[in-house]
Amino acid sequence: MSCDFKALATPGVQGLHPYLPGKPVEELERELGISDIVKLASNENPRGPGEQVRQAVSHVITDLSRYPDSNGFELKRALSQKFDIAENCITLGNGSNDVLDLLGRTFIRAGDEVIYSEYGFLVYALVTQAAEASAVVTPAKNYGHDLEAMAAAITERTRMIFVANPNNPTGTWLGEAELRAFLEKVPSHIIVVLDEAYTEYVALKDFPDGLKLLGEYPNLVVTRTFSKAYGLAAMRVGFAVANEAITDLLNRIRQPFNVNAIALAAAVAALNDEAYLTESVRLNREGMVQLEQGLAKLGLEWIPSAGNFLTVDMQQDAGPLYQALLHEGVIVRPVANYGLPNHLRISIGLPNENQRCLDALAKVLSA
Numbered sequence: 001m002s003c004d005f006k007a008l009a010t011p012g013v014q015g016l017h018p019y020l021p022g023k024p025v026e027e028l029e030r031e032l033g034i035s036d037i038v039k040l041a042s043n044e045n046p047r048g049p050g051e052q053v054r055q056a057v058s059h060v061i062t063d064l065s066r067y068p069d070s071n072g073f074e075l076k077r078a079l080s081q082k083f084d085i086a087e088n089c090i091t092l093g094n095g096s097n098d099v100l101d102l103l104g105r106t107f108i109r110a111g112d113e114v115i116y117s118e119y120g121f122l123v124y125a126l127v128t129q130a131a132e133a134s135a136v137v138t139p140a141k142n143y144g145h146d147l148e149a150m151a152a153a154i155t156e157r158t159r160m161i162f163v164a165n166p167n168n169p170t171g172t173w174l175g176e177a178e179l180r181a182f183l184e185k186v187p188s189h190i191i192v193v194l195d196e197a198y199t200e201y202v203a204l205k206d207f208p209d210g211l212k213l214l215g216e217y218p219n220l221v222v223t224r225t226f227s228k229a230y231g232l233a234a235m236r237v238g239f240a241v242a243n244e245a246i247t248d249l250l251n252r253i254r255q256p257f258n259v260n261a262i263a264l265a266a267a268v269a270a271l272n273d274e275a276y277l278t279e280s281v282r283l284n285r286e287g288m289v290q291l292e293q294g295l296a297k298l299g300l301e302w303i304p305s306a307g308n309f310l311t312v313d314m315q316q317d318a319g320p321l322y323q324a325l326l327h328e329g330v331i332v333r334p335v336a337n338y339g340l341p342n343h344l345r346i347s348i349g350l351p352n353e354n355q356r357c358l359d360a361l362a363k364v365l366s367a
C-alpha cells in the first residue's frame with residue numbers, strides 16, 4: 001500500500017514550487033554532447049577564485065575532520081572590521097539564501113502578509129509560501145520596485161517586506177532618498193529585508209548603503225553574499241546584519257554549523273583581497289558596455305541594470321531562443337517564471353564569453 005505523502009506535508013510545503021536554477025554546464029554537456037560551453041545564467045563571477053582564496057582553501061583541506069567554528073569568529077571579525085559593524089549584529093548563512101530562509105522561519109506565521117514586488121527575487125515567494133503566509137505582490141514600476149505601492153500595501157497583517165537593491169532578475173535599483181522615504185513609512189514592528197546581493201557592483205550617486213541605515217531603522221535587516229562580486233558562489237556564504245535582538249533570534253534557529261570550514265576560510269580570504277573585488281567590478285563594467293553595444297547592434301533593448309547581468313527583451317517568446325542558444329553552447333537564463341516570457345537574463349562574463357553570447361544571439365535571431 002502506498003501512502004499519499006504529499007498529503008502529510010505541511011500546507012506550506014505542499015504549495016511550494018522548486019526554485020529553477022541556471023542549467024549547469026555539465027548537464028548541457030551530457031544532454032547535447034557538446035563542449036566549450038559558456039554559462040551566463042546564474043550571475044556568477046566569471047573569473048574563478050583569487051590566489052588568496054585558493055591558498056586559504058588548500059590550508060583548510062588538511063583539517064577536515066574537525067567541525068567548523070559554529071560562531072564563525074574569524075569571518076565575523078573580518079566583516080566587523082571591514083564594514084564597521086558589531087559582531088553581535090551579524091548572522092552567517094549558507095549563502096544569503098539561508099539567511100532569507102532563517103528570517104522567514106523566525107518571523108513569518110501562517111496567515112501573515114509578506115510584501116514583495118512583481119519581478120522580485122523568487123526566493124521571497126518561496127520563503128513566504130513555506131511559512132503559509134499570504135504573498136502581497138505589488139505591481140512593478142518600470143520593471144523595478146514601486147516603493148509607494150509597497151508602502152500602501154501595508155496592513156495590520158503585514159509581517160515582513162522584501163526589497164532587493166539592485167533587484168534580480170531586472171537589475172533595477174533604488175536611490176537613497178526614495179529608500180529612506182519608504183523606510184520612514186514602515187511601522188517599526190514590520191521587518192524590512194534589504195537584499196544587497198549585488199551592491200558591490202554599484203557605483204551610482206545616491207545609491208544607498210544599507211549597512212549605514214541600520215542605526216536609524218531598527219526593523220531593517222540587510223543581507224549580503226559572497227556569491228557574486230566576491231566570486232564564491234560554490235562555497236555558499238552570505239550574511240545578515242541587523243540589530244542585536246533580531247540577530248540573537250536568527251542565531252537561535254540557525255543550524256549550529258550552517259557555514260562549513262572551507263567556506264568560512266574562503267570568505268575571510270576573499271574579504272581581505274580588495275584587488276580581486278576591484279578587478280571584478282571593473283571587468284563587469286567593461287563587460288556590461290561590451291554586451292550593451294553588441295545588443296544595440298542586434299536591435300535589442302534591455303532593462304538598465306546596476307548588477308552583473310542584463311535582462312534583454314527578445315521581442316518574441318524567449319523560450320525557443322533559449323533552446324537555440326543552448327545548441328550554440330551558450331547558457332542564459334529564461335525568466336518566464338518571473339512573468340517575463342519575452343526576456344532572457346544574461347550574466348556578464350569574460351570578454352570572450354560575452355562575444356560568444358553575442359555571436360550566438362546574432363545566429364539564432366537570424367535563423
Ligand SMILES: *Cc1c(COP(=O)(O)O)cnc(C)c1O
Binds near residue numbers: 043164226227
Ligand atoms: C544571487 C542572489 C542572492 C544570493 O544568493 P546566495 O544564496 O548568497 O548565493 C540573494 N539575493 C538575490 C537577489 C540574488 O540574486
